[in-house]
Amino acid sequence: MGSVVEQTLLIRVTGIDQPGITAGILRILAEARAEVLDMEQVVVRDRLNLGLLIAVAEEQAPLKDLLFFGWxxxxxxxxxxxxxxxxLPAPSRFAVTVIGARLGPEALGGVADAIADGGGNIERIVRLSNYPVISYELIVMGGHTDTMRKGLLEASSLHQVDIALQREGLARRAKRLVVIDxxxxxIRDEAIDLLADEVGNGAEVRSITEATMSGRHDFESALRDRVSRLAGMDVARLNAVxxxxxxxxGARTFARTLRRLGYxxxxxxxxxxxxxxEVRRHLGIDIAHAxxxxxxxxxxxxxxxxxxxDGPAKARLLEEIAAAEGIPLEQTVAVGDGSNDLEMLAKAGLGxxxxxxxxxxxxxxxxLKVPYLDAILFVLGIRRQDIEAADRTDG
Structure with a gap:
């Protein structure tokens, strides 16, 4: 009796998606005593793209049965x-998130070029959202991090889209704490500027705020200076502000979704x-410090x-909150916009x-330059359709 010759087959299936296709194919493979080595499926506009990698004895290869099933x-x-x-050792894997008001072939092509120029290979592409912005997640195998990052920054600037490059793996998928400015x-405002409006110092305080947030003034001295200009203000006017x-x-969607996911x-x-x-209470945020x-x-x-x-205090609070919650720093996210957020962003697992x-x-x-806070969810790999489905379920 001769030895069994085994072959490895890549099977690609395309056509209109319908219930029972995957089950039927796997049933035929089971009858042929094939081993499934890998399998991936995606459906785009009801069009099925299914790939299977199998090992099977050559004389038992179920080609005729599969072709008849396809017919x-x-x-x-x-x-x-x-x-x-x-x-072989698995190559490094990266997640590239692309976000924009419009993502045409020029922008997406620029992203793909940057990945290829950095030695990366796109393994999978998933659309994360089409509202309020369009976003895609590209899973990339291999590549040189610094070269890809440089190319992606150039593509971001050229095509006016936001691009995030992260290492794909458990650390990215296991974020548990978000600390935010x-x-x-x-909120869209600087509260101290609104307070200054109440006492007629709005223009000069706004000028100091802008310079401070850009890193041109020391934060503590500039804050004390601005607060001194509020002296004598009736506290009852705080409610008006x-x-x-x-x-x-997107702030409400952002906070609600994180809470739902257990962050x-x-x-x-x-x-x-x-x-x-007031913001903490309104949005259902767990902790507030100010x-x-x-x-x-x-x-x-x-x-x-x-x-x-100030900035160093924000970073210390991030560490203290993470420690109190039993969350490693690599599982934290920090979000901010001003120079006093720099230390906090640097301390977090993702800034x-x-x-x-x-x-x-x-x-x-x-x-991120898009004006929607919930776009941060897409950077975390959360899909818009899952957010909306959960919202519908909860009424």
């Missing part, structure tokens, strides 16, 4: 004899606790209570600059 179902089968898979991040706060588009969330702000607590305004006889004194919550100043964009792991 019955109006499917096209393609067979290719390939070399058996080698037991408040002013110009969770709180009523004018505008939430960043812990913390608001860490260089602004003021009277507003931070500076405290000193009050005497129902009026602001123009001073702060306690130490200033995201959201519509940030140039000094922050240059230092962050990932930058």
């Amino acid at each position: 019955e179902r109006n499917l096209h089968f393609d067979f290719e004899v390939v070399d058996p898979p080698e037991d 408040m002013d110009s991040t969770l 709180a009523s004018r706060i505008r939430y960043t588009p 812990r969330t913390a608001l860490v702000s260089g602004g003021f606790d009277v507003f931070a607590e 500076n405290s305004l000193e009050v005497a006889d129902g009026r602001l004194t123009g001073r702060l209570v306690g130490d200033v919550l 995201i600059a959201f519509n940030a100043k140039p000094v922050v964009d240059a230092a962050a792991d990932t930058t």
Whole structure:
């Protein structure tokens, strides 16, 4: 009796998707005593693309049965004899997230060129969203990190799209804590600028705020200077300011989805606790830390209570919250826009600059310029259709 000759076959199946295709094919393979080595399937606009890698004895290769099954179902089968898979060390894998108001072939081609020029090979592409922005996730095998990052930055600038490059693996999929700035991040305003409007100092305070967030002023001294200009303000007017706060588009979806997925969330702000607590309550965020305004006889004194919550303090709070929650730093995400967020972004496992100043964009792991806070969910690999399905389920 001769030895059994085994061959490795790559089977590609295309056609209109319908229930029972995968089950029927696997049933035929089981009858042929084939071994499934790999299998991937994707459906685009009801068109099936199924790939199977099998090992099977040559005399038992079920080609006729599969072709007959395809004829019955109006499917096209393609067979290719390939070399058996080698037991080699797995190459590095990366996730490239591309986000934009429009993603045409020019922008996506620029991303693909940058990946190829860096030695990477695109293994899989998945659309994450088509609203409020379009986004895709590309899983890349191999490649030189720095070369790909440089090329992707150039593509991002040229095509005006946001691109995030992360190592794909458990660390990316296991994020558990998000620490986020408040002013110009969770909300569209700088609260101190709104307070200054109430006492007629809005223009000059805004100028100081802009310079401070861009890294041109020391944060603590600039904050104390601006707070001093609020001296004498009736605390009752704080409620009027709180009523004018505008939430960043997507903030509610962002916070609601993270809560649903079991993330812990913390608001860490260089602004003021009277507003931070209101934002925390409104969005359902777990923890809030911010500076405290000193009050005497129902009026602001123009001073702060306690130490200033500046950049280093934000980074320390991230560490302390993570430790208290039992979450390793590599499983944390920090989001901010100003120079006082730099230390926090550097400390987190993933630092995201959201519509940030140039000094922050240059230092962050990932930058987003789209005006929707929930676009951060796409960077985390969360699909819009899953968000919407969960919202519908919860009513």
